Amino acid sequence: MSSAHTKTEHGHSTDHNYLNHGSGIWSWMTTLDHKRIGLMYFATVSTLFLIGGFFALGIRLHLAKFGAEPLLQPDTYNKFMTFHGAIMVFMVIIPGIPAFLGNFVLPIQLGAKDVAFPRLNLASYYIFIAGAAIAASSMIFNQVDTGWTFYTPYSTAKTSNGVILLVLGAFTMGFSSILTGLNFIVTTHKLRAPGMTMDRIPLMIWALYSTSIIQILATPILAITLLLIGAEKTLGVGIFDPDLGGDPVLFQHFFWFYSHPAVYIMILPAMGVISELITAFSKKTIFGYRAIAYSSVAIAAVSFLVWGHHMFVSGQSTLAGIIFSIITMFVGVPTAIKLFNWISTMYRGTVTFEAPMLFALGFMFLFTIGGLTGVFLASTGMDVHFHDTYFVVAHFHYVMVGGTLMALMGGIFYWFPKMFGRMTSDLGGRISWVLIFTGFNVTFFPQFVLGAMGMPRRYFDYLPEYTNLNQISTVGSWLIGLGFLVGLITIIHGIFKGEKASDNPWGAKTLEWQTSSPPPHENFINTPTVTAGPYDFR
Amino acid sequence: MTSVSSSSEFQHQHHFKSAEHQYASSKQGIWIFLCTEILMFGGLFVGYLIYHSLYPTVFKNGSETLDWKMGAVNTVVLLISSFTMAAAINYVQRGLHKIAAIMLALTIACAGAFMVIKYFEYSHKFHVGTVPGKFSLVDPSCAAGGKRLECESKISALLKNPAELEKNHVSAEEVSRLKAVISQPRWEMFYGFYFVMTGLHGVHVVAGAFLIFWVFVKTLRRKVGPEYYTPVEGVGLFWHVVDLVWIYLFPLLYLVG
Ligand code: HEM
Ligand SMILES: [Cu+2]
Numbered sequence: 134m135s136s137a138h139t140k141t142e143h144g145h146s147t148d149h150n151y152l153n154h155g156s157g158i159w160s161w162m163t164t165l166d167h168k169r170i171g172l173m174y175f176a177t178v179s180t181l182f183l184i185g186g187f188f189a190l191g192i193r194l195h196l197a198k199f200g201a202e203p204l205l206q207p208d209t210y211n212k213f214m215t216f217h218g219a220i221m222v223f224m225v226i227i228p229g230i231p232a233f234l235g236n237f238v239l240p241i242q243l244g245a246k247d248v249a250f251p252r253l254n255l256a257s258y259y260i261f262i263a264g265a266a267i268a269a270s271s272m273i274f275n276q277v278d279t280g281w282t283f284y285t286p287y288s289t290a291k292t293s294n295g296v297i298l299l300v301l302g303a304f305t306m307g308f309s310s311i312l313t314g315l316n317f318i319v320t321t322h323k324l325r326a327p328g329m330t331m332d333r334i335p336l337m338i339w340a341l342y343s344t345s346i347i348q349i350l351a352t353p354i355l356a357i358t359l360l361l362i363g364a365e366k367t368l369g370v371g372i373f374d375p376d377l378g379g380d381p382v383l384f385q386h387f388f389w390f391y392s393h394p395a396v397y398i399m400i401l402p403a404m405g406v407i408s409e410l411i412t413a414f415s416k417k418t419i420f421g422y423r424a425i426a427y428s429s430v431a432i433a434a435v436s437f438l439v440w441g442h443h444m445f446v447s448g449q450s451t452l453a454g455i456i457f458s459i460i461t462m463f464v465g466v467p468t469a470i471k472l473f474n475w476i477s478t479m480y481r482g483t484v485t486f487e488a489p490m491l492f493a494l495g496f497m498f499l500f501t502i503g504g505l506t507g508v509f510l511a512s513t514g515m516d517v518h519f520h521d522t523y524f525v526v527a528h529f530h531y532v533m534v535g536g537t538l539m540a541l542m543g544g545i546f547y548w549f550p551k552m553f554g555r556m557t558s559d560l561g562g563r564i565s566w567v568l569i570f571t572g573f574n575v576t577f578f579p580q581f582v583l584g585a586m587g588m589p590r591r592y593f594d595y596l597p598e599y600t601n602l603n604q605i606s607t608v609g610s611w612l613i614g615l616g617f618l619v620g621l622i623t624i625i626h627g628i629f630k631g632e633k634a635s636d637n638p639w640g641a642k643t644l645e646w647q648t649s650s651p652p653p654h655e656n657f658i659n660t661p662t663v664t665a666g667p668y669d670f671r
Numbered sequence: 672m673t674s675v676s677s678s679s680e681f682q683h684q685h686h687f688k689s690a691e692h693q694y695a696s697s698k699q700g701i702w703i704f705l706c707t708e709i710l711m712f713g714g715l716f717v718g719y720l721i722y723h724s725l726y727p728t729v730f731k732n733g734s735e736t737l738d739w740k741m742g743a744v745n746t747v748v749l750l751i752s753s754f755t756m757a758a759a760i761n762y763v764q765r766g767l768h769k770i771a772a773i774m775l776a777l778t779i780a781c782a783g784a785f786m787v788i789k790y791f792e793y794s795h796k797f798h799v800g801t802v803p804g805k806f807s808l809v810d811p812s813c814a815a816g817g818k819r820l821e822c823e824s825k826i827s828a829l830l831k832n833p834a835e836l837e838k839n840h841v842s843a844e845e846v847s848r849l850k851a852v853i854s855q856p857r858w859e860m861f862y863g864f865y866f867v868m869t870g871l872h873g874v875h876v877v878a879g880a881f882l883i884f885w886v887f888v889k890t891l892r893r894k895v896g897p898e899y900y901t902p903v904e905g906v907g908l909f910w911h912v913v914d915l916v917w918i919y920l921f922p923l924l925y926l927v928g
Contacts (some may be wrong), residue, residue, distance in 0.1 A: 246686035249696045315703045323696040324686065353707045357714035361867065369805025370863030372718060376817050377804045378726065378857030387714060655685070 150554065154654040165251035166654060170258055171237030172552065175545075178233055179621075181224040181265065188217035190614060193576075195593075197607035198600060203593075210593040211278035215299075218281030223303050224265055226537050227395065230402035231348075232261070232313055234544045235341045237552060239317060241645040242335045244326025244663065246655045249319040253312055261309040268302025271295035280591060282392070285373035285384040289365040297366050300359040307352045307359070310398075314348030317341055326644070328663035335643045335667040336425050340405025343429040347394045347401070347436060355391035358384065382447050389440035397436045399533055400500075401429055403540030404471055407493050410543050411475045412668045413641040414490035415482030419668045421474040428467035435464050445516045454513045461511040468504055472497065487639075488562025492543030495570045499535025503528055506581065521591070524584025527577045535573055542569070542620060549624070550638050554651040555631030561623030565616050572612025579606045643667050681898040694901055701905040705912050708875075712916050715871070719864050719923065726860060732852045733861030734925060736801055736845070738792060742925040745788050746917065752781030753914045756883070759890075760907045766897045768890055775887040778910065782880035789873055796862070798839045799849060800825025803866050804859045826853050865924055872920060875913045882906045 151168050161169055191213050195204040205213060240248055248254050271277055275295030279288040288296050321342050325334065334342075362384075364370050371377025373384045412419045419425065441449060441457030475497060484490070506528045509515050519525060546562045549555075579602040584590075588599045595603070637646040644667075648657050687693040723730045755777040762771035796802055802825070805811055813822035826849050829835055836846065852858050886903045889895050895903050 249686075250700060251684075251686070253700075311704075311707050315700055315707075318703060319696050319700045322699065323692065349703060349707055350710065353710035354714045357711045360871070361718075364803075364863075364867050364870075367805075368803040368863070368866065370803040370867055371857075371860050372722070372863055372867070374804065376814075376819055377863070378722075378729075378860045379863075380721075383718065383721065387718075 149653060150649065150651040151654045152553070152651050163255070165247070165255055167236050167240050167248050167251065167254060168552070168652065168656075170254055171233050171235075173258055174228060174233040174236060174261075177262065177265070178225055178229050181220055182617075185217055185220035185225055186614065186617070188213045188220070190610060192217060193607040193610040196595075197604045199604070199607075205593075207593045208278055211280075211591075212276040214591060215277050215280055216272060219268065219299060219303070221533075222281055222395075222399075223268070223306055226399045226533055227310065228261060228306070228313075229399075229537065229541050230406060230544065231317070231341055231344055231398070232257075232310075234406065234541070234548065235317065235337075235344075235402060236313075238548060238645055239338060239341055240320060240324065241551075241648065241652060241656050242338055242643050242667075243321065243324055244329055244644050244657065244661045245320060245324035246657075246660075248316045249323055250316050254316055257309045257312040257316070260312070261306055264302045264305030264307075264309060266302070267305060268299050271298035271302070274298065282388060283359075283362055283384075284388075285362070285365070285381040286375065288362055289373060290376075294366065297363050300362045304356055304359045304363075307356050310348050311352045314345035314352075317345040318349070321345075326661050326663055332423070332426075333663055333666050336408035336419065336422070336429075337402075337405035337643075339426040339429050340401045340408070343433040344398050344401045346430075347398050347433050350437070351391045351394040351398075354387060355395070358387040358391065361387075382444070382449075385444050385447055386440065389443045390437075393440040393443065394433075394436040396529075396532070397432055399537045401432060403496065403537045404429065406540040406544040406547075407475065407496050408471075409641070409643065410489050410493040410547055411478050412670070413547070413639045414487065414493070415479045415484050416640065416670050417478055417482035417668075418666075418670050419474065420477035421470070422666065422668070424470050425474050428470045431467040432464060435460065435467070439464060442511055442516075445513050446520050458511050458513050462508060465504065465508060472501065487546075488557070488559055488566060489543045489547035489639075491563060491566040491570075492539050492546065495566065496536055496539040496543065499531050499539060499570075499573065503531030503533075503535055506531065519584060521589055522584035523580040523588045523590055526590050527580035527584060530577045530580070535577070539569075542566075545624065547639070548645075549627060550634030551645055551650050551652065553628050553631070554634055555627055556634045556638065557623050557627035557631055561619060561626065565620035565623060568612050568616030568619060570616075572609045572614075572616055575609030576606050576613060577609070579603075579609075642669060690899070697901045697905065701908055705908060708909075708912055709916075712868075712871070715864075715868055716919070716923075719868070722860055722864065723927075726855075726857055729855045729858050730861050730927075732848070732855060733801075733858065733865070734927065736848050736852055737865070737925045738795075739925045741788055741792050742921050745785050746921050748781050748785050748788070749914045749917050752778045752785075753911055755781065756907045756910045760900065760903050763890060763895055763900045763903045764897055768893055768896070771903075772887060772890045775883055775890060779880050779883050779887065782876050782883070785876055786873065789869065795839070799841060799845075800829055801849070801852065801862050802859075803863045807859050807862070820856070824853060868920055868924065872913070872916055875916070879906070879910050879913050882909060 151166055154166070155164070161173065164170065191205065192210070195210060195213075236248070236254070240246070275293040275298065277288075277292055277295045277299050279292050279296060283296065283300060288300075321334070321338060361370070361372055365373055369377070371379045373379045373381050375381060408419065408425055439457060439461040441453055442461045445454050445457070486494075506524070510519055510525065510528060542565070546557055549557050583599055583602050583606075586599065588595050634650045636648070636650050638650075639646070644661055644663070645652070647661060681690060683690040683693045687696065755774045759771045759774035759778065762768075762774060797806070800807055804819075805814075807824045807826070808814055808819065808822045809825055809828050810822060813819070829839075829841075830846065830849060841849075883906055886895065886906050889902060
């Protein structure tokens, strides 16, 4: 935004800001300030991430087969796998960027004082906590071993009643997700600052907006599917039970009709973060603003038409397989548009490589590998070979972890000065990046090979041929763990001991950098007036 | 829609420009939420249509065992409640708090009547055994190992016992309908859908009644009025959607054979 026209007052960071506006734990728990709610999600999601990570390391340690005795019993292994997947998907990657970073930056980037419904926003947070608690209680009372996808008839006939708690928890968290999406949509429509037309909103907002649309349209289907599992388990209604005439494959249709769009709930916000990082650290107007913005919406639209690629080998008709395969390939187009625009933006820009930018580059590298292997899987012939092997495991980790978590880390380091008014140690951020990036490739690249060799996913044991690669993978997982530990220490150190941050340490142009660090309670002393596009670096 | 005057004592929230601005935003939020509700029921309708086409006879026989008269009465009850709700909104907008409160109370009463009728329908089904899968068996443990087709169902046990039939007010006509039902394999499927769909709808009726009670209290305390009536209108829209869902459920379950 051309700064001459944004009226902001400087030097307020030390006296009055949202962090010291009201003190004590109670003022946080009852806060209606979107920035504080964002930080509360930050704390919650990080805690859940640690728990999910614990299960991951357990799985990997077991699969390394160091020592003669297996580390986990078969049913314990299945439970570890289920909790790892369910926690990471429903409680970390889906809420991670929208609920935490989105809540923090969306209203400021729009020049709004808050989201449209602040009380609903706080309610969404507590609904999320309630859902997580219900789901987690199944860890204590009645563990589940279905895997995070709850495929029937396994989830309805065979596994423990804990599955009722787990799906009820996921249902509740879905409700929270819907309410957050609703809040963001109305905020974007109604609360933009004067002059902030729809073609001047930052790309982060376009991404969050498209994500919210998916949340609104897809989550209700997941909700009903999960309710049906609960009904199946308690009443035996038979809709998914072949014994009663039901069809377990219908469950898969319902489930993936949500869960494929859901993978874009995970990745679109990440792409929004990357757009912000690339422009800020290239000091250049973004190349193809409209193309990036509309490709988010296009991805959201196509994501609803491709669920059948998870079911190529479920017995659906060949024609359906071919159609789903072709549509799936279309998703590549808007994705590639984004990648090319980011690269063009960096080209001839003044690129600097602080920690956030490293994470952005890591995202582009890893996500590209994930996306390309997705095309392999989308080819029906190849999928018959790769389906339910470690190839799929590697694919979705490259996109979900390599993509979304990289962007999340980059986003944290980027907006950290705005959140806390302090800088993180750049060295700490870089060390964290090197460890995570290396560890990630060491962990998951061998899994492509394992999958191509035929090692099935979700198995507790494997043939001796696969041992070496599995051991390499496990070593990598510890590198990742170490990397996140360094990241955590860097963040905590930054919060308490970091240098004071200026209002705009990166020289970025979007509105959140035009107010003080940390911002005042209502984001701006005077509502800004916007007179130019979001990335005018001239 | 009458426009909202910003002149009164009502204070809009600090992050909105004006009362109109806040009103328009709230309204948009409510509509989006209602879309998600419709989508959620939509999933069930899709499932219903799929199985209806797979097992037409099961659904036909099943629907004939439902009491369409009770369903019809309930439809009328809900239609009346939609009317009283609409009237309540109108009276609140005009500042006629007393009659608005009466209308809201009538709406709650209709919700109650609906649930009472539903209770009679449900309990009769439990007596005769037209219930979802697990409960249809006399001995559920017999179904273990996928052998449920060999287990005796509650209906067939009941049909062998004339004294029980009489006690549960089962007419000769109903006996023949029940026989037609269990002559089909997979007959529980229909009741699975019936209970899940009407059950989820029932939960919405109860939730709606609580919401209406909430705005009823607001009306009595005059927290809403001509200047500010968003909660009443929002709850009203929710109630109309609950009503609308039933308008589809009733013919689908009770009439389409
Ligand atoms: C954008 C981010 C993406 C994410 C987060 C993602 C995530 C996932 C996940 C979680 C699975 C495994 C599901 C399971 O547990 O069974 C999966 C499988 C699959 N993905 Fe992706 N994916 C992404 C992009 C893509 C793209 C771009 C394509 C194709 C061009 C693709 C094609 C597939 C296919 C065909 C499968 C099914 C493989 C099988 O089970 O045989 N994905 N993806
Ligand atoms: Cu998919």
